[in-house]
Amino acid sequence: MHFVICAFIALICLITAILFTEVFPKWFKVILGLIGGATSGYAIAILIRKIAEWTKAFAKPELWTTTGICIAVMLVIIVVVVMIIKKKKKA
Numbered sequence: 001m002h003f004v005i006c007a008f009i010a011l012i013c014l015i016t017a018i019l020f021t022e023v024f025p026k027w028f029k030v031i032l033g034l035i036g037g038a039t040s041g042y043a044i045a046i047l048i049r050k051i052a053e054w055t056k057a058f059a060k061p062e063l064w065t066t067t068g069i070c071i072a073v074m075l076v077i078i079v080v081v082v083m084i085i086k087k088k089k090k091a
Helices: 002-019 026-055 063-090
Strands: none
Touching: 002 026, 026 063
């Protein structure tokens, strides 16, 4: 259930950032991106942990370590996508 709640919050952040792009200032969009990235990283960490429990294919990872890695990966993906979008707008 935690995965569904975190994924829903991440989607709400993304939808809000897309729908109100021209209304919100840049700093607020950055905060929405950070919240969305952190929440989706936490959701992915919960999913990885649940898959480990269900399949018993590998040991159940610690949640905080996995969460940190997933959040960092999500934020890097967000930064890369923003850079690609900015390059396409300039061209």
